[in-house]
Amino acid sequence: MTATLRAERVSKAFGGLQALADCSLAAEAGRITGLIGPNGSGKTTLFNAITGYERIDSGEVYLGDRRITGSPPQRVFAMGIGRTFQLTRIFPRLTVLENMLVPAQRGLSARQHREHAMELLAFTGIADHASALAGTLSYGQRKLLELSYVLVADPAVVLLDEPAGGVNPSLINHIADRIRELNEAGKTFLLVEHNMDFVMSLCDQVTVLDSGTVVASGTPAEVRADPRVLDAYLGGAPGDEIPGAASEPEASHG
């Protein structure tokens, strides 16, 4: 059901800014892989590169044996990769249930489609809002809706861009539990997150990105102990000059 997602030597520049430089990373099948790094380190750009929202300058992306480099978003989705966005993107003028019916599905009747959607909404905990316009949902509920509709087509790999960002603590636990359950059922996750507790408790593997390059990769314990990570993430010892950490122009890009 699931397959390893690999990015190999991916590079991408925006004008003079090298967002990704020979970036290689693997989200092993059936694992939860965390992707961390300072703002502007290229995490979201890598997500965009994988899911077809951004053309890359060089490098390859594979899902299992299939090369998906340069495929448009709808193809990437059809191949079994779903993603959420850092700033949640739902369809505000459709109801929650209608949002759930947007993703394409094979071989389901309208009624099965609907039932499946309601099951997923119950799973994520927003089934009560099924007939409300999605635009009326709170921020946390929108995060849950986005997670729900990404799951509709049962993707093998799910990319989550800051699933815990801007969400209250009890909801963070709720989201973490859902991810864990889905993972136990076989789904592969790759997630970007700034909440270190969330990442360290949830992920099997953590990859650290800085200035578009992987600076460390390993288990949460290994990564936590890695001095390069402290350097990249915390900006190093006082007085150190860390190029590209903290002061990048596209800070909101993740």
Next chain:
Amino acid sequence: MTASEPAAGQQAAGTTGPGASKATGTWSSRLARPRLAGAAGLVILIAAIGFFPLVFTNATATNFGVVTLIFVAVVAAWNLFSGFSGYLSLGHAVFYGTGAYFLVVAAKDWNFTNSSVFWLLPLAGLVAAVVAIPLGLIALRVRRHTFVVITIAYFFIAQLAASNLKVTGGSSGLLPPVPNYAASTFNNPFYYVAMLIAAASVALSWLIRRSRFGLQLRAIRDDEDRAAGLGVRAMPVKLSALVLSAFITGMAGALWVYFIGEAYPQFVFDPLFDLAVVLMGFFGGLGTVAGPVLGALVLEPTQLWLNLQESNGYSAEILFGALFLVVIIFLPRGVLPTGAEYLTSIRARIARRRSAEGGPPVPVPEPASQSTPAAGGTQ
């Protein structure tokens, strides 16, 4: 996939508003009554429109009727593309005019006369649909203002072509055949054909609104890139809607030209036509099924009447321009959605008062569309 968990809703406690579950439980009961009333209203409306030319036999009245029904067809068709997808077309006059010119030329070349000319209407729609394909393939690659500008450019190309080509008779125009109907009921055949096309257009909108295709269109309107990331193949979906819309618009244009009996480029490709269609769509409620019908039924007779009152005819245009501003500023989502919201808030107020007086609790519906103030705004 893991099985659903009933407890999950409670876990997300921080996100669940106090009145939320109460409101959703009453959805079906809230819908039941309006639906019945809607069905009854629909039957009455169809009967009223059907009997109108039998009751009001005055030629001016039936004339108004024909043109109004043509606009119902066109605004509903425009809305099923522009209203659902959010791509505002100001180029539908191209399809209207193409259908019109096709009818005039084809009727002459193939010797169609009287009622047999009506058989050319679907063909005229088909030609307009074909004309929509290159426009769609080019213009649907861009969004919002750029899309609007390209549709306008396409319109002017068509108008310029019509004024200069031999097939359209250039600026001296063409005359379609004149049917030999009795003078007293001359308008009636046109009226019922217009009614048929209008009904088809509205029925099609309704079907699309309920379909998966319609859902994809509305998802594209809300966030096209996100829809693509969920597997929606945006281009074929948008193009299909545009082509369908053009088909009906072309039929309506062909009927209109046969009715008015003359085809001059400045009237067949008329920029005011596009503005009128867009205004009627906005006025009634963009992206709804009934909105365009309401817009056309209210505004087109008003415009025709104003044209009759004034010798110069400009005052109608100034008035419509002013109305356009008023609608965009005060009713950006249209009369129907805004009215529905108003009703909901009144009902909620009554419910609150009743529960304050200790009466039986009436569920308070959530103001469903509060967060979409720009719903009808330019996309």
